Amino acid sequence: MNYKWRKLRNKFFIISLSLAAAICLTPLILVTSFILQKGASSLDLNFFTQLPAPVGDVGGGMMHAILGTIYMVALGSLIAVPLGIIGGIYLSEFGKGGISKSLRIATDVMTGIPSIIIGIFAYILLVVPFKTFSALSGAFALSLIILPVVIRSSEEILKLVPNHIREAGLALGLPRWKVILFIIVRGNLSALFTGVMLAVARASGETAPLLFTAFGNMYLSSSPMEPMASLPVQIYTYAISPFEDWQRQSWAGAFVLIMLVIGVNLGARAILNPSAIKEFFKRS
Amino acid sequence: MSESDNVLEVKNLNAWFGNFHAVKNVSNNYSRKSITAIIGPSGCGKSTYLRCLNRIHEEVPGARLSGEALLLGQNIFAPNVDPVELRRHIGMVFQKPNPFPALSIFDNVVIGLKLQGEKRKDVLMEAAQKCLKKAALWDEVKEKLQKQGTSLSGGQQQRLCIARALAVNPPVLLMDEPTSALDPIASAKIEELMQTLKEEYTVIVVTHNMQQAARVADFTSFLMLGELIEHGPSEVIFTNPKKTKTEDYITGRFG
Numbered sequence: 001m002n003y004k005w006r007k008l009r010n011k012f013f014i015i016s017l018s019l020a021a022a023i024c025l026t027p028l029i030l031v032t033s034f035i036l037q038k039g040a041s042s043l044d045l046n047f048f049t050q051l052p053a054p055v056g057d058v059g060g061g062m063m064h065a066i067l068g069t070i071y072m073v074a075l076g077s078l079i080a081v082p083l084g085i086i087g088g089i090y091l092s093e094f095g096k097g098g099i100s101k102s103l104r105i106a107t108d109v110m111t112g113i114p115s116i117i118i119g120i121f122a123y124i125l126l127v128v129p130f131k132t133f134s135a136l137s138g139a140f141a142l143s144l145i146i147l148p149v150v151i152r153s154s155e156e157i158l159k160l161v162p163n164h165i166r167e168a169g170l171a172l173g174l175p176r177w178k179v180i181l182f183i184i185v186r187g188n189l190s191a192l193f194t195g196v197m198l199a200v201a202r203a204s205g206e207t208a209p210l211l212f213t214a215f216g217n218m219y220l221s222s223s224p225m226e227p228m229a230s231l232p233v234q235i236y237t238y239a240i241s242p243f244e245d246w247q248r249q250s251w252a253g254a255f256v257l258i259m260l261v262i263g264v265n266l267g268a269r270a271i272l273n274p275s276a277i278k279e280f281f282k283r284s
Numbered sequence: 285m286s287e288s289d290n291v292l293e294v295k296n297l298n299a300w301f302g303n304f305h306a307v308k309n310v311s312n313n314y315s316r317k318s319i320t321a322i323i324g325p326s327g328c329g330k331s332t333y334l335r336c337l338n339r340i341h342e343e344v345p346g347a348r349l350s351g352e353a354l355l356l357g358q359n360i361f362a363p364n365v366d367p368v369e370l371r372r373h374i375g376m377v378f379q380k381p382n383p384f385p386a387l388s389i390f391d392n393v394v395i396g397l398k399l400q401g402e403k404r405k406d407v408l409m410e411a412a413q414k415c416l417k418k419a420a421l422w423d424e425v426k427e428k429l430q431k432q433g434t435s436l437s438g439g440q441q442q443r444l445c446i447a448r449a450l451a452v453n454p455p456v457l458l459m460d461e462p463t464s465a466l467d468p469i470a471s472a473k474i475e476e477l478m479q480t481l482k483e484e485y486t487v488i489v490v491t492h493n494m495q496q497a498a499r500v501a502d503f504t505s506f507l508m509l510g511e512l513i514e515h516g517p518s519e520v521i522f523t524n525p526k527k528t529k530t531e532d533y534i535t536g537r538f539g
Contacts, residue, residue: 096345161385167340168382168445172396173372174451182399187385 040254088154138214439470
């Protein structure tokens with residue numbers, strides 16, 4: 001009787017947990033499949049290789065926005081990722097005093113700041129004085145999105161390394177900075193990288209900080225001091241436009257954006273740790 | 285120097301964590317090519333004592349120490365001694381096997397040398413082979429030196445850690461309960477290894493296992509509440525201790 005009851009209870013919990021997991025996955029699957037469906041059917045080669053067609057004409061693509069997103073996210077990461085990892089190392093390895101307490105609070109607050117406000121900040125700091133919307137200001141705004149996430153994820157990852165590993169390094173007669181850099185950080189590169197990728201993926205999809213910094217552009221541009229198109233802004237512009245062809249391209253843009261994020265994530269993992277990619281596919 | 289010379293002489297060593305006096309006025313000598321076991325009940329300060337000897341103790345916030353420890357005549361606690369430099373002369377093996385993550389077996393062994401600036405491949409390879417042989421691991425890993433150190437079994441990992449400590453060539457090797465996380469067979473291998481290490485190194489080992497101390501150690505120290513109660517040849521400590529506290533402990537009346 002007792003055993004039967006226990007088995008029943010066990011079954012009940014397994015079923016309810018699986019149900020909860022399924023509910024969590026449902027919106028994700030719905031969103032992805034919807035975009036896949038709508039986006040993939042509107043996608044063609046021109047989308048990647050052509051600039052927008054003049055209003056009224058059918059066709060054209062979003063090459064400029066795809067490249068713009070890559071450009072600004074890369075530039076933003078270049079600013080934020082090294083800083084963020086250094087900050088995370090500081091918090092994890094030396095984070096006891098007052099400075100680290102304030103840094104921790106500051107990063108937490110920063111993570112919570114609405115991205116439109118980060119956009120305004122970048123606008124005031126980099127758009128107003130130069131009197132032009134620019135890719136640089138967009139990248140700067142994105143770097144402010146990336147920075148706190150990288151700081152906190154790096155800190156949490158390095159804190160997971162047991163202390164006796166650090167002591168083992170010190171016991172070999174190595175100075176602390178070498179232990180931190182060449183043993184602790186190097187030993188956890190792939191985990192650190194996952195944190196970075198999460199932040200970069202989040203930044204790739206941000207629209208609000210780019211609206212009045214990079215602004216958008218219908219042409220290919222490579223100058224950091226000129227307005228630059230990006231996928232999220234382009235999707236937004238096209239989606240609210242009255243033209244059916246633009247709306248169709250907006251779906252395609254959403255699809256490409258998702259694929260870009262997944263692709264960068266998997267690709268970089270493959271370079272850093274080939275076995276992780278195998279694991280990823282084994283799990284799914 | 286003759287064979288019986290003291291490699292390490294500890295004089296009036298005291299250690300604190302904040303206000304807690306963990307090691308009280310311990311003095312002891314360690315002679316060349318010998319194994320000394322430190323036994324005592326949990327929390328008696330034996331690990332702390334050991335951790336003072338390579339100045340890892342100081343890395344804990346709030347920890348401090350006083351006293352002297354002469355390594356080949358030089359006080360390692362002197363203000364002009366760089367603890368980083370000192371630790372190249374006094375190696376340490378930890379309780380839990382802790383190979384460095386994401387490093388190959390080869391890199392785990394030679395990382396000390398590598399990060400000290402040794403770049404020559406043949407020198408590193410030679411050192412890796414020598415130390416892995418000394419740690420009785422070479423035959424098991426020679427085919428897979430590029431595999432990750434963490435892929436080995438627990439006992440192999442611990443021998444890898446011993447090889448890693450030997451690679452910087454310290455005359456003294458500290459071992460902090462090196463077998464307490466291992467199964468009996470892996471432990472026996474480590475004990476066997478300690479016997480061969482003795483031919484070249486001075487080994488000081490903290491252990492919870494009195495049989496182990498009796499089996500491997502030439503000398504045994506008994507610590508209680510931070511004080512060195514008794515020190516002497518193992519056969520004397522385990523068969524004919526002079527202090528009643530020692531006798532009570534080794535006969536299992538407390539502890």
